[in-house]
Amino acid sequence: MEKLKIAIQKSGRLSEKSLDIIAEAGINLINGSRKLISIASNFPLEILYLRDDDIPQYIADGVADAGIVGENVLVESGARLDIVERLGFARCRLSLAVNKSSDYSDRSYFNGKRIATSYPATLKRWLQENSIDAEIHIINGSVEIATGIGLADAIFDIVSSGSTLISNGLKEVEKVMDSEAVLLTAPDINDARRDILDELLFRLRAVLASRNNKYILLNAPDDKLDKIIGAIPGMKSPTVLPLAMKGWSSVHSVVNENDFWQVIGKLREYGAQGILVIPIEKMIV
Ligand code: ATP
Numbered sequence: 001m002e003k004l005k006i007a008i009q010k011s012g013r014l015s016e017k018s019l020d021i022i023a024e025a026g027i028n029l030i031n032g033s034r035k036l037i038s039i040a041s042n043f044p045l046e047i048l049y050l051r052d053d054d055i056p057q058y059i060a061d062g063v064a065d066a067g068i069v070g071e072n073v074l075v076e077s078g079a080r081l082d083i084v085e086r087l088g089f090a091r092c093r094l095s096l097a098v099n100k101s102s103d104y105s106d107r108s109y110f111n112g113k114r115i116a117t118s119y120p121a122t123l124k125r126w127l128q129e130n131s132i133d134a135e136i137h138i139i140n141g142s143v144e145i146a147t148g149i150g151l152a153d154a155i156f157d158i159v160s161s162g163s164t165l166i167s168n169g170l171k172e173v174e175k176v177m178d179s180e181a182v183l184l185t186a187p188d189i190n191d192a193r194r195d196i197l198d199e200l201l202f203r204l205r206a207v208l209a210s211r212n213n214k215y216i217l218l219n220a221p222d223d224k225l226d227k228i229i230g231a232i233p234g235m236k237s238p239t240v241l242p243l244a245m246k247g248w249s250s251v252h253s254v255v256n257e258n259d260f261w262q263v264i265g266k267l268r269e270y271g272a273q274g275i276l277v278i279p280i281e282k283m284i285v
């Protein structure tokens with residue numbers, strides 16, 4: 001039977017979360033001990049464990065049908081692949097940073113400077129787009145120490161909290177791109193595999209939606225029901241049930257993580273009581 005081959009990072013920041021999302025989609029891996037390949041027992045899927053940098057090329061060559069990498073790795077590879085879904089983890093950005101004491105004013109600062117990075121292709125493109133003539137020094141790993149040891153005047157690297165930059169006496173001055181883990185595929189996979197990918201995608205979206213939403217229950221005084229319902233930007237219309245106590249109703253709805261605290265604040269202001277917030281196991285959207 002036809003199987004979909006998905007490449008994920010063998011060991012690194014993406015590995016655990018890639019396996020988690022596959023497991024949450026109800027897919028059971030038989031030899032999940034990260035050898036070279038795992039097979040699913042209850043879904044037509046095979047997992048290949050690779051270095052993240054190699055994944056775009058393997059997909060482009062047809063060795064794997066799909067894969068999970070940071071968007072930064074896709075951009076750096078230059079491979080022509082489709083992003084099927086953004087997965088919401090490994091969020092970071094690629095930025096330029098300089099010594100915190102430097103008198104940085106604008107991008108022209110980089111003219112004639114040496115910039116250390118593990119992402120030369122992405123940096124080169126940005127320099128060209130901005131008509132900057134700088135020297136790129138490719139180093140793999142510990143880019144953040146390059147200025148301290150006199151190897152470079154600036155670095156171009158992954159930033160998340162910024163604490164690594166600070167502890168190396170650097171300041172972030174230009175953000176070049178945002179990144180998060182993405183599910184990739186080649187544009188030309190065959191129909192049978194495309195069908196499997198679609199089924200997987202349906203499940204992954206249910207997992208992602210459940211992660212981003214909470215189920216809420218609350219008691220509302222009837223004279224404030226309209227205001228309270230208006231404050232909940234739920235899926236469709238909320239469920240409203242009368243309570244045994246006269247003049248009160250129970251309201252059920254789904255609230256997105258992004259709006260969550262703002263919505264809760266309004267609900268309290270309008271007199272909602274007994275607010276319960278419940279995680280959602282799966283959400284079919
Ligand atoms: P490999 O050995 O597979 O080549 P690697 O060392 O290149 O691994 P990791 O450090 O595991 O890669 O990072 C994998 C991806 O995770 C990066 O490409 C990036 O998208 C994301 N990432 C890296 N650092 C952070 C961070 N501090 N916060 C969030 N996401 C990050």
Ligand code: ZN
Nearest residue numbers: 051052053054
């Ligand atoms: Zn890598």
